[in-house]
Amino acid sequence: MDAKVARPMKMIAQLQPLRELVRGWKANGERVAFVPTMGNLHAGHASLLSAAHLHGRRVVASVFVNPLQFGPHEDYRRYPRPRARDRARLVAAGVDLLWEPDVGDLYPDGERTRVRVAGFDAVLEGAARPGHFEGVATVVLKLVNAVGPDDLWLGQKDAQQARIVERMVADLFVPVRVRRGPTVREPDGLARSSRNAYLSAAERDDALALSRGLASARAALERGERSAAAVARAVRAAWRRMPGVREDYVAVVDADTLQPVRAVRRRVLVAVAARVGRARLIDNFEWEP
Amino acid sequence: MDAKVARPMKMIAQLQPLRELVRGWKANGERVAFVPTMGNLHAGHASLLSAAHLHGRRVVASVFVNPLQFGPHEDYRRYPRPRARDRARLVAAGVDLLWEPDVGDLYPDGERTRVRVAGFDAVLEGAARPGHFEGVATVVLKLVNAVGPDDLWLGQKDAQQARIVERMVADLFVPVRVRRGPTVREPDGLARSSRNAYLSAAERDDALALSRGLASARAALERGERSAAAVARAVRAAWRRMPGVREDYVAVVDADTLQPVRAVRRRVLVAVAARVGRARLIDNFEWEP
Numbered sequence: 001m002d003a004k005v006a007r008p009m010k011m012i013a014q015l016q017p018l019r020e021l022v023r024g025w026k027a028n029g030e031r032v033a034f035v036p037t038m039g040n041l042h043a044g045h046a047s048l049l050s051a052a053h054l055h056g057r058r059v060v061a062s063v064f065v066n067p068l069q070f071g072p073h074e075d076y077r078r079y080p081r082p083r084a085r086d087r088a089r090l091v092a093a094g095v096d097l098l099w100e101p102d103v104g105d106l107y108p109d110g111e112r113t114r115v116r117v118a119g120f121d122a123v124l125e126g127a128a129r130p131g132h133f134e135g136v137a138t139v140v141l142k143l144v145n146a147v148g149p150d151d152l153w154l155g156q157k158d159a160q161q162a163r164i165v166e167r168m169v170a171d172l173f174v175p176v177r178v179r180r181g182p183t184v185r186e187p188d189g190l191a192r193s194s195r196n197a198y199l200s201a202a203e204r205d206d207a208l209a210l211s212r213g214l215a216s217a218r219a220a221l222e223r224g225e226r227s228a229a230a231v232a233r234a235v236r237a238a239w240r241r242m243p244g245v246r247e248d249y250v251a252v253v254d255a256d257t258l259q260p261v262r263a264v265r266r267r268v269l270v271a272v273a274a275r276v277g278r279a280r281l282i283d284n285f286e287w288e289p
Numbered sequence: 290m291d292a293k294v295a296r297p298m299k300m301i302a303q304l305q306p307l308r309e310l311v312r313g314w315k316a317n318g319e320r321v322a323f324v325p326t327m328g329n330l331h332a333g334h335a336s337l338l339s340a341a342h343l344h345g346r347r348v349v350a351s352v353f354v355n356p357l358q359f360g361p362h363e364d365y366r367r368y369p370r371p372r373a374r375d376r377a378r379l380v381a382a383g384v385d386l387l388w389e390p391d392v393g394d395l396y397p398d399g400e401r402t403r404v405r406v407a408g409f410d411a412v413l414e415g416a417a418r419p420g421h422f423e424g425v426a427t428v429v430l431k432l433v434n435a436v437g438p439d440d441l442w443l444g445q446k447d448a449q450q451a452r453i454v455e456r457m458v459a460d461l462f463v464p465v466r467v468r469r470g471p472t473v474r475e476p477d478g479l480a481r482s483s484r485n486a487y488l489s490a491a492e493r494d495d496a497l498a499l500s501r502g503l504a505s506a507r508a509a510l511e512r513g514e515r516s517a518a519a520v521a522r523a524v525r526a527a528w529r530r531m532p533g534v535r536e537d538y539v540a541v542v543d544a545d546t547l548q549p550v551r552a553v554r555r556r557v558l559v560a561v562a563a564r565v566g567r568a569r570l571i572d573n574f575e576w577e578p
Contacts, residue, residue, distance in 0.1 A: 015462065019464070110456075110545070110546065111459075111460045112406045112407045112408050112409060112456055112460060113404065113405070113406050113407075113426075113456060113457045113460035113461055114404070114405055114406075114407055115402065115403070115404050115461075116402070116403055117401045117402050117403075118401045118402075118403055119401055120401060137402075141461055142460070142461055142462055145461055145462040145463055145464065146462040148464065167399075167401055167402065168402045170400075171400045171401060171402035171431070172402055172404075172430055172431055172434055173304065173431055173434040173435040174434055175308070175434065175437065256399070257399065
């Protein structure tokens, strides 16, 4: 994972030769890791690609801004697409194969199939973004089936997305192993996100509320607090001192089922979403008693 | 496809060894055909298995009565499950591997993923059976992913099911080829179906209405009729002489999209459903100008 030792990166636009290249690698005994992205790559993606390299001989990445996971009032059109910069970063990350499908490749005329993980898609991010996770599940299944990797890498930053994809892969017997890469943070704790680019300098300070709120929640859990309501209060207490932050949700849910818990008895996901300026930011951590 | 040359049929209950056996065949260059069934096998299934054998070196069959595709008032519980007879027929058909999953294998606790082909599932059979094709699409994707065959064989008798699965496989880039086997009929024209067993001797005569109605429709098309309404009238004219038949639908739809057409300009599916006694029967044919 060093630009100096970067291998040549192939770019294949057509599905059939792409699939055959991956099949050839696998037939050759080379483990293939796949990292789907929406581009606009940052240190979080670099970390995921690095982890993919450690566990696989070959790394395939895709860059595709998936219209199906954006709501009608969301930022699909203005979502950044710095294609040349992304390609350079993928080369530097040692990616073997890059796939940049067009919208018409994944959603041709007449395409009609949708995949959902019932009950997992209406909570947390799904409550605020109806249809979002149907879009995510559908596109991830298309991409994984098209590429045919051994491992699929997703970031912990989008914990609900990761959990939904894990559930889908298990339920549908998709022959791939889902792995999560840890959330990458700035030195002061802010989780890396494409949407941080929407923050002004002042909002950048306010955005620290998310990681600080989660640190308070973690401290409460470590102290022995087991009431989900009290854990959520710890987050909100931290936010009260930061007026630039508008809560969307503070949730303590079962890490497997994503359903709210009253008491922390097994592994939980503590997840927050808040608006800072015009950006909507999320962050989370998992914790087990 | 002769009982005298039947090969030993393996039965594997666990997913992992099943998948590995199929992978081994494929790695060995042996083409693997898969025929999913709900058991209660008849000549239609035998024909499908025979076709699968002609195109593949290995044939895998599954027997699974899928609860997800039955409505609350349908015949899930009383659907016939003659397990020993089915096994004998599959051995005689030269099946290499039989998988008889339990409900808990395909729908374990916590399972939540559903697959639908929007717009294809609310017409024809889907109009009368809400949720039916979501159940079909979901279970077929599970079974195909679990087995990992080269070819998936489905019967033309369930044309809408075949078309929905074809659409799903294309949309999701599932690495399998869908093939259809022709409808198998009794000498007098009645399409073979598990549900024919529900017919009394008198109803058995009335049930000929379906194939006779379709024959009238085909004759109209061959004569040059291009109005979908006139083609449907030809079916109903045949049925008027058979009072034991209650129409559910008579449809002329685009063979690709399953949407109704007014004029027959390209390939169409002419599909009928009717109640005869307590049985609900379907039949169809495809026709191209």
